[in-house]
Amino acid sequence: MKINGYKRECDGIYGIRNHVLILPTSICASDVARIVSEKVDGTITFHNHLGCSQTKIDTAYTISTMAGMAANPNVYGVVAISLGCENCQMDRVVTEIKSRTKKPLETFIIQEVPGVEKTIELATKAAIKMVEEAKAMSKTEFEISNLILGTECGGSDPTSGLVSNVLVGHVSDRMVSLGGTSILSETTEFIGAQHILKKRARNTSVATHIDEIIERYEESQYSVGDDIRMRNPSPGNQRGGITTLEEKSLGCIKKSGSSMIQDVFDYAQPISCKGLVIMDTPGNDSISMMGMVAGGCSLILFTTGQGTPLGNPLVPVIKITGNQQTAEKMKESIDFDCSEGLNSNNMDELENALFSLILDVCNGKKTKSEIYGICECSIVRVSKYVKDGVVRKTYF
Amino acid sequence: MTNEQVLKIDENDNVVVAIRDINKGETIVVSSLKIQVQDEIPIYHKMAIEDISLGSPILKYGECIGFAYKDIKQGQHVHTHNLRSKN
Numbered sequence: 347m348k349i350n351g352y353k354r355e356c357d358g359i360y361g362i363r364n365h366v367l368i369l370p371t372s373i374c375a376s377d378v379a380r381i382v383s384e385k386v387d388g389t390i391t392f393h394n395h396l397g398c399s400q401t402k403i404d405t406a407y408t409i410s411t412m413a414g415m416a417a418n419p420n421v422y423g424v425v426a427i428s429l430g431c432e433n434c435q436m437d438r439v440v441t442e443i444k445s446r447t448k449k450p451l452e453t454f455i456i457q458e459v460p461g462v463e464k465t466i467e468l469a470t471k472a473a474i475k476m477v478e479e480a481k482a483m484s485k486t487e488f489e490i491s492n493l494i495l496g497t498e499c500g501g502s503d504p505t506s507g508l509v510s511n512v513l514v515g516h517v518s519d520r521m522v523s524l525g526g527t528s529i530l531s532e533t534t535e536f537i538g539a540q541h542i543l544k545k546r547a548r549n550t551s552v553a554t555h556i557d558e559i560i561e562r563y564e565e566s567q568y569s570v571g572d573d574i575r576m577r578n579p580s581p582g583n584q585r586g587g588i589t590t591l592e593e594k595s596l597g598c599i600k601k602s603g604s605s606m607i608q609d610v611f612d613y614a615q616p617i618s619c620k621g622l623v624i625m626d627t628p629g630n631d632s633i634s635m636m637g638m639v640a641g642g643c644s645l646i647l648f649t650t651g652q653g654t655p656l657g658n659p660l661v662p663v664i665k666i667t668g669n670q671q672t673a674e675k676m677k678e679s680i681d682f683d684c685s686e687g688l689n690s691n692n693m694d695e696l697e698n699a700l701f702s703l704i705l706d707v708c709n710g711k712k713t714k715s716e717i718y719g720i721c722e723c724s725i726v727r728v729s730k731y732v733k734d735g736v737v738r739k740t741y742f
Numbered sequence: 743m744t745n746e747q748v749l750k751i752d753e754n755d756n757v758v759v760a761i762r763d764i765n766k767g768e769t770i771v772v773s774s775l776k777i778q779v780q781d782e783i784p785i786y787h788k789m790a791i792e793d794i795s796l797g798s799p800i801l802k803y804g805e806c807i808g809f810a811y812k813d814i815k816q817g818q819h820v821h822t823h824n825l826r827s828k829n
Contacts, residue, residue, distance in 0.1 A: 429827040456751075504759055504786040507803070508749065538807070538827075587759070587787040589820070590827045593807035669786075688749070688761055 347524055348726070349493075349708040351486040355420060356448035361419035361439060362644050362661040362708045364483060365390045365660060366476045371439050372397025373430035382425070389425075390659040392723050398432035400686070401729040404706045405417040405433050411614040411725045413442035416451070416641025418660050419493075422480035423450030427475050429466065432456030434718050446616060450476055459725060490708065491525035496638035496646040496661070497601040498531060500528025500631035502579075503586025507597020509668030509687040510649035515603035515645060516697045517704070518622060522605040527597070528622050529611075529638050533563050534574060535630035538592025540597045548606045550580060551733050555610040559626040564587035582652050586669075614640035614724050632723045633657055633698065635663070639723075645708065647700075654681045657715025658723050662707050665714065666700070679720075748772060748789065752804030757788040757820050759802075765790070781819035788820040800825050 351362040368391040370379035376393050383391035392415075396408045416424045424443065426434040436455055444445045452472040459465045484639035498696070499506055515674055517529040540560050550678055567574045588594050605622040605641060613627055614637050625641055627634035628697050631654065635646055646663045648656070653676025657663045666682040667673050673683035682703055684696045707713060717720060747770045748758040758772055764783040769776055772791050783789045788802065794814040798805040812824040 504788075508751070508759065539805070542805075584822055587784065587821070589788070589822055589825045590808040591826060592805075593802060596803045596805050596807065691747075 347705070348487050349705060349707060350582050350710075351485050351492050352419075352422070352483055353486045353488065354447075354449060357417070357419075359419045359642070360486070360488045360644075361421070362493070362710075363660070363662065364422050364480045364573075365420055366473055366480055367415060367424045367660070368473060369398055369420045369424050369426040370397070370423075371412060371426055371434045372432035374398065374432060375427045375456060378456060378465055378469075379427050381466055382427070382473055385466075385470050386473040386477055388480065389473050390721070392659050392721070393664060394725070396725050396727070397434040398531035400433060400511060400727075404727050404729050407613060408440055408725050408729060409434055409442050411636060411640045412439055412542045413446050414492065414614045414616065415636075415660060416443045416449070417446035417616070418525045418639055419644045420431050420660050421449065424452070424475045425469050425476065426453045427469055427672070428453070430455045432527070434683040436701070452476070464511060471594075473526065480654045488624050489525070490621075491521070491637065491707070493521075493645060493708070494527040494529065494641070494643040495521050495530045496635065496643035497648075498631055498635055498638075498646055498663075499598055499601060499649040500586060500656065501650045501652035502594060502597065503669055503672075504588055504597070505685070505688060506649050506667035507593075507600055510651075510666045511597055513599035513684050513687060513688070513693065513696055513700060514601045514649055514666065516646045516693065517603075517700055518601065519634040520569050520605070520623050520697070520701065523665065525620060526621050527617060528602070528605070529617065529625050529643055530599065530607075531625050531627040531630050531634045531638055532598060532654045533559050534578060535591075535595045535598035535602050536560050537564065537574065537595050539595040541598060542596075543602075543607060546604070548609070552607055556607070556624065559610060561625075561626075567677060567702070601647075602688035603627070611641060613728075617641045617643070628726060630724070632658075636723045636725055643732055644738050645704065647704075650676075650680075652676075653679050655715065655718065655720045657713065657718075657721045659721040660712045664703065665717050677715055678718065750791070751802060754804045755801045756790060756792050756794055757800055759789055760784055760785055760787055760789060775803060777817050780817035783819050790814045790816055790818050790820050792816050796821075
C-alpha cells in the first residue's frame, strides 16, 4: 500500500507533512516563537508551558519530548529559541536533538542575541530559508508500513467502545499486518483491562511491564491522596453513559485490535520496533498525543463520543465518532462518522472507507483540526508538587 | 445480537446498552426474554437484564466493570447511582 510523502534522507525515515518547527525550549521563549511562526507560512510552533523550574525528572521528560518533536518524520527542520537562563539549556536540548536526528537545526538564545526584536529578525530569516528548502523537496512514493500510527480516544462515550474504537482496532491490526507500527496510549485507561492486554503481550517481560506502568500510575495518584477511579470517567463520560473506569478502559483498549503487544515504551521514547506497541502516557489527550508524536508517530486516529476539537501541530489527527448526534453537532471537528456500525454489520465496509481516508490524509488531504488550525498541545509532568494534607488542602 | 432498542455485547452480560432513548414502562425483548423497563434509559446508557444483588459484579463486554452497591432489578437503569468500581 503506497503513499506519497517526504523522505528524510538524513534519518532514513518518511513523513507525510513537511513542517518547519519553531521550537521554544521554555515558556519564556514561547511567545517569541509564536511571533516568528506567525510571520512565516510553512512553520508550526506550540506553546511550551514548561522548560524551567521543574524537577529533575520533569526537565528530562521536557527535553526528551522537544527532541522527539524535532525528530518527528513530519518535520523538515527546526529553529529552536530559548531565553538563556532556563533549566532546559539550549546546549542540553541541542545534544538531545542531535542524538535523535541529523535534520537542519538553527538556534537562537534571546539573552545572547540579544533582545526580542533581533531574535525575531534572525529567527524569521532562518525560518524563511528553511521553508524555502523544504518547499524545494519533491514527494517520494513509499510503503505506508514505514509510518507509525498513533491511536487516541477522548470525550469517550459508550459508542467509543462499541464502534469507533473497534473500527480503529481493525485499522491498527491492518497497519500491523502490512508491516507497520501502531501505538496504544493512555495508561490510565488500561486500569481494569490489564488482564486482557497482558494475555496479548509478546512475553512475560512485556506483560510485567504493562502491570508496572498501571500500578505506578495508580500509586502516584494515591501518593497525593487521590484515587483515579473516583474522578475518571469524567463528568462528560458519565453523562454519555460510561459509569466506571473499568468500563471506559475495556472500551478504550479496543483501539489496539487483537495484535500481539511487542513492547512498552516510555513517554516520548523513540518507537524502535514494528507491530503493536504501548506508550505510557496519561489520559489527558493533548499530552498523550504529544508523547506519541515525540516517539515518532506521523498520524493519529482519535476516537470521540462527545466530540472534541483537538489536533496536533506536527501530525494530522483524524477524528472518528460512532455517535450520530455528535457527528452532526460537532461536525466541524469530526473527520469520519462510523455511527452506522452501531446498527449494522458493515464494519468491513467502514474499515475500508476509513483506510481510504487515511491514505488521502497521508497524501496531503487536511483534517478538520488542520483546517481550523486547532493544535493546542502540552508536555507531560510526572512529579506531584502537592502532597495531600500538606499544602492548600482547604481549597479542595 | 442487536435489535432496534438495545445492544447485548457479550452473551454473559447482565446489562445491555440502549441504542435509543427508552421510556419507563416499555417492554423490550432481549435474547427472547421480555423485559419491562423500570426507568428512563437515556441513549447509550445501561439497563439490567436480570436481577443483580448488592455486591455482585456487573458484566459488560463479558467483563466485570464494577459491582452493584444496591440491589438492582431487571429493567432498571444501571449507572453511578447503583454501580461502583470497588466492592
